[in-house]
Amino acid sequence: MPKFTHVADRFAIWGLNVPYARDEAFKAAFRASAVPLIPLIQHKTPEVLRIEWKAYVCCWAARQALLIEGDFVECGVNYGLLSRTTAAYIDLASHPDRTLWLYDTFQGIPTEQMSAREAKGLGTWHNRNNYTEDVLPIARHRFAPFPNARLVPGMVPDTLHEAAPARVAWLHIDMNITLPEIAAAEFFWDRLSPGGVIILDDYAYAGHEEQMLAFQDFAAARGALVLPLPTGQGLIVKA
Numbered sequence: 001m002p003k004f005t006h007v008a009d010r011f012a013i014w015g016l017n018v019p020y021a022r023d024e025a026f027k028a029a030f031r032a033s034a035v036p037l038i039p040l041i042q043h044k045t046p047e048v049l050r051i052e053w054k055a056y057v058c059c060w061a062a063r064q065a066l067l068i069e070g071d072f073v074e075c076g077v078n079y080g081l082l083s084r085t086t087a088a089y090i091d092l093a094s095h096p097d098r099t100l101w102l103y104d105t106f107q108g109i110p111t112e113q114m115s116a117r118e119a120k121g122l123g124t125w126h127n128r129n130n131y132t133e134d135v136l137p138i139a140r141h142r143f144a145p146f147p148n149a150r151l152v153p154g155m156v157p158d159t160l161h162e163a164a165p166a167r168v169a170w171l172h173i174d175m176n177i178t179l180p181e182i183a184a185a186e187f188f189w190d191r192l193s194p195g196g197v198i199i200l201d202d203y204a205y206a207g208h209e210e211q212m213l214a215f216q217d218f219a220a221a222r223g224a225l226v227l228p229l230p231t232g233q234g235l236i237v238k239a
């Protein structure tokens with residue numbers, strides 16, 4: 001039996017180093033985001049709190065994003081496990097010229113946006129099991145240390161047309177279903193700076209094939225290719 005060096009994020013590795021293991025700033029940022037969520041999530045989906053590698057991908061992309069022009073955007077925030085980790089990692093408050101835009105209904109997935117398959121499967125399952133209350137007050141509290149984090153409650157893509165940055169450097173898309181995710185990517189593509197990264201949270205997750213196929217088409221139409229990561233995330237880099 002190999003000695004695993006990482007068992008989380010839905011995968012195990014051996015014979016490889018864990019690249020962030022010595023990154024104390026990352027570990028502190030992840031802990032500060034995840035630990036307060038234990039009483040809220042542990043009894044429902046505890047594996048959600050073991051996504052360090054996913055979080056590190058978001059943090060890496062955010063550090064890269066600081067080298068180019070644009071704001072930070074997350075579509076699909078919930079309690080902000082990943083974006084709060086990222087904000088702490090890059091010390092967002094020390095970059096007052098950058099805003100972190102946080103779009104979510106904060107009340108779950110709009111049923112009218114689900115495809116028939118999503119309504120029968122993961123979309124409805126998520127609403128019943130994970131999104132059972134209005135989490136906006138908790139999210140606001142969690143982002144209070146970052147004055148340049150801006151929460152935008154409401155349904156994507158409608159809210160994007162009400163308030164959105166002109167330039168984007170980091171775009172994290174994590175809404176569990178296809179329609180608003182593709183709409184967000186289409187909305188922001190022209191605003192994404194060259195070198196900007198889109199991170200697709202659910203890209204290779206089993207049960208999320210509609211999203212994967214739609215994003216393969218989205219990328220191909222723009223001369224790009226999605227990089228699938230073992231975390232299940234997909235990465236699109238704008239040339």
Ligand SMILES: C[S@@+](CC[C@H](N)C(=O)[O-])C[C@H]1O[C@@H](n2cnc3c(N)ncnc32)[C@H](O)[C@@H]1O
Pocket residue numbers: 075076077078079080081082083103104105106107108109110113131154155156157174175176177180
């Ligand atoms: C998987 S959670 C996001 C998790 C988050 N990125 C994290 O790090 O923990 C998905 C979120 O997407 C939101 N959502 C789904 N469809 C949406 C839409 N059309 N507009 C706004 N929010 C949406 C849900 O309310 C839910 O909070």
